[in-house]
Amino acid sequence: LLDALVDQIALALERLRLTEDLAATELASETERLRTALLNSVSHDLRTPLVTIIGAAGSLADTPGLAPAARQALAENIREEGERLDRYVQNLLDMTRLGHGALTPQMAPVDLAELVGQARHRLRAPLRAHRVAADMPDQVPLVLADPVLLEQVLVNVLDNAAKYAPANTTIAVVARRDGALVDLSIADSGPGIPPADQARVFDMFYRVAGGDRQRAGTGLGLAICKGLIEAMGGTIRAETAFPDGTGTRIVITLPILDRKTDA
Numbered sequence: 001l002l003d004a005l006v007d008q009i010a011l012a013l014e015r016l017r018l019t020e021d022l023a024a025t026e027l028a029s030e031t032e033r034l035r036t037a038l039l040n041s042v043s044h045d046l047r048t049p050l051v052t053i054i055g056a057a058g059s060l061a062d063t064p065g066l067a068p069a070a071r072q073a074l075a076e077n078i079r080e081e082g083e084r085l086d087r088y089v090q091n092l093l094d095m096t097r098l099g100h101g102a103l104t105p106q107m108a109p110v111d112l113a114e115l116v117g118q119a120r121h122r123l124r125a126p127l128r129a130h131r132v133a134a135d136m137p138d139q140v141p142l143v144l145a146d147p148v149l150l151e152q153v154l155v156n157v158l159d160n161a162a163k164y165a166p167a168n169t170t171i172a173v174v175a176r177r178d179g180a181l182v183d184l185s186i187a188d189s190g191p192g193i194p195p196a197d198q199a200r201v202f203d204m205f206y207r208v209a210g211g212d213r214q215r216a217g218t219g220l221g222l223a224i225c226k227g228l229i230e231a232m233g234g235t236i237r238a239e240t241a242f243p244d245g246t247g248t249r250i251v252i253t254l255p256i257l258d259r260k261t262d263a
């Protein structure tokens, strides 16, 4: 009997070991898949703007007697792509810090109208082709957030709106109080995100299938936005903006500044 029991235990242990090995293998291949996806994405997304910058700088350097307007266009091209690279590297840094729990939000009272103005300024170049209609009523209270991180989120969301919505359309930025919370929504008139993808676009590297693949993108922006907003105690979600199923509305919800605890 004892021998049989020992055999059974040995068998069970062997089975357990096999299952663990399997789980470890799955984990390793998932890690490997993510690592490869990250490397592919990073190298592609760093190279795309760099190729433009090198090309434009080359034209500036090698074309004597270039008309002022052409020079100006090339210089602006370099600036826009440089700004894109800067945002991208910032996103990567944020992602790394979030992953290590090394990013602690510095919470402070934030005036959303002011912040939206700053974010628009940082996005000056890519937003040129879009109208931004901001509806930020005075009575919307201050929110409690990290102003630097929240601006980073806004820049990402506005950048997406400008990237996916056609030129000459309006991006509507609206703030509304809802009890102890404030909803900040950014709506564009682009193709929209299908309802089945509206939660998944916040996953790392997730990009809507059949979307405009011409658009440079990493699938990192919204994942980082979600990480940052949640680190600040808020939420972020995507909705359809218009009844005909088009348009994207990103809604960021943040707590209002509680004056009672504001010593």
Ligand code: ADP
Residues within 6 Å of the ligand: 160, 161, 164, 165, 188, 190, 191, 192, 193, 201, 206, 207, 208, 209, 211, 216, 217, 218, 219, 220, 221, 222, 223, 248
């Ligand atoms: P990406 O770098 O690909 O834009 P994001 O994480 O910012 O990465 O967005 C993930 C995906 O969500 C995008 O690839 C796109 O398919 C979709 N998406 C995000 N914002 C919009 C938008 N304003 N309109 C349409 N699709 C969007």
